[in-house]
Amino acid sequence: MIAPQVRELVFARLDGAPVELEAGQWVTLLLPLEGPADLPPPAAMRRSYSIASPPRGTPEIEIAVTLVEGGAGSTWLHRMEIGQTLLVQGPQGFFVRGKGVGKPALLVGTGTGVTPLRSLLHDAIARGDTNPLVLLFGVRTQADLLYAAELAGLAAAHPHVRFEPTLSRADEAWTGRRGYVQHHVAELWKELRGASEAEPADVHVYICGLNRMVGSVRELLRGELGATREQVHSERYD
Numbered sequence: 001m002i003a004p005q006v007r008e009l010v011f012a013r014l015d016g017a018p019v020e021l022e023a024g025q026w027v028t029l030l031l032p033l034e035g036p037a038d039l040p041p042p043a044a045m046r047r048s049y050s051i052a053s054p055p056r057g058t059p060e061i062e063i064a065v066t067l068v069e070g071g072a073g074s075t076w077l078h079r080m081e082i083g084q085t086l087l088v089q090g091p092q093g094f095f096v097r098g099k100g101v102g103k104p105a106l107l108v109g110t111g112t113g114v115t116p117l118r119s120l121l122h123d124a125i126a127r128g129d130t131n132p133l134v135l136l137f138g139v140r141t142q143a144d145l146l147y148a149a150e151l152a153g154l155a156a157a158h159p160h161v162r163f164e165p166t167l168s169r170a171d172e173a174w175t176g177r178r179g180y181v182q183h184h185v186a187e188l189w190k191e192l193r194g195a196s197e198a199e200p201a202d203v204h205v206y207i208c209g210l211n212r213m214v215g216s217v218r219e220l221l222r223g224e225l226g227a228t229r230e231q232v233h234s235e236r237y238d
């Protein structure tokens with residue numbers, strides 16, 4: 001468990017071959033549950049999970065699963081035993097750096113939506129990209145900040161990286177940002193764009209999490225803040 005509701009799972013390919021992936025992609029797990037009756041056996045329930053680990057040429061990938069109340073897939077994965085095997089499809093998906101490679105980036109995630117951003121961050125650092133990278137990460141409480149020590153460590157070790165956690169239900173002792181990610185996006189976007197109105201930096205924004213948050217951050221960026229379609233990349237979990 002890497003947060004009260006989040007279990008990290010590490011999978012390794014049985015054939016020992018490296019997993020070919022692009023940072024930000026996801027996999028589909030075929031869970032051996034009873035599926036619709038019209039599916040031929042073995043019926044499987046398909047659930048997608050972002051890959052939390054960066055490309056590193058090894059047979060392993062990491063994912064982080066939020067336990068959803070009454071959710072069959074996440075409950076199964078929270079009970080999965082060490083050594084059990086699963087069929088996995090992918091990696092796939094277009095939530096990758098794309099045209100934002102080599103440009104400043106604002107990464108916005110809530111809950112386990114931080115996982116593909118963790119992959120993007122590690123990957124950019126491994127590639128030696130020194131453009132500014134700001135990770136805005138929203139959860140409820142400090143205990144819910146999965147990977148917090150690691151992400152703070154990356155920021156401490158790399159001057160171009162900033163880690164900005166924000167808590168919607170912070171206790172009094174919390175000295176960091178408060179409230180939803182939506183409240184902090186404009187400030188960080190403007191900061192990354194730079195002081196020059198005439199020649200703002202080409203900042204790309206990567207947003208991942210539940211639909212409501214992703215929708216409202218997209219709306220803010222594309223509307224009030226004037227971001228172009230190309231500058232805004234997003235992944236929705238529901």
Ligand SMILES: Cc1cc2nc3c(=O)[nH]c(=O)nc-3n(C[C@H](O)[C@H](O)[C@H](O)COP(=O)(O)OP(=O)(O)OC[C@H]3O[C@@H](n4cnc5c(N)ncnc54)[C@H](O)[C@@H]3O)c2cc1C
Nearest residue numbers: 047048049050064065066068071072073074075112237238
């Ligand atoms: C591209 C993609 C990547 C995804 N990556 C991840 C990931 O890295 N980690 C992860 O935990 N989930 C991820 N999800 C969500 C995941 O696929 C499942 O939807 C989730 O585990 C719930 O499945 P379930 O069978 O337990 O519940 P269901 O009964 O299928 O879903 C119940 C409801 O749970 C809500 N829900 C879905 N995901 C979450 C969540 N993360 N937190 C809170 N509520 C949620 C939705 O509103 C959904 O309608 C991803 C989804 C997509 C499409």
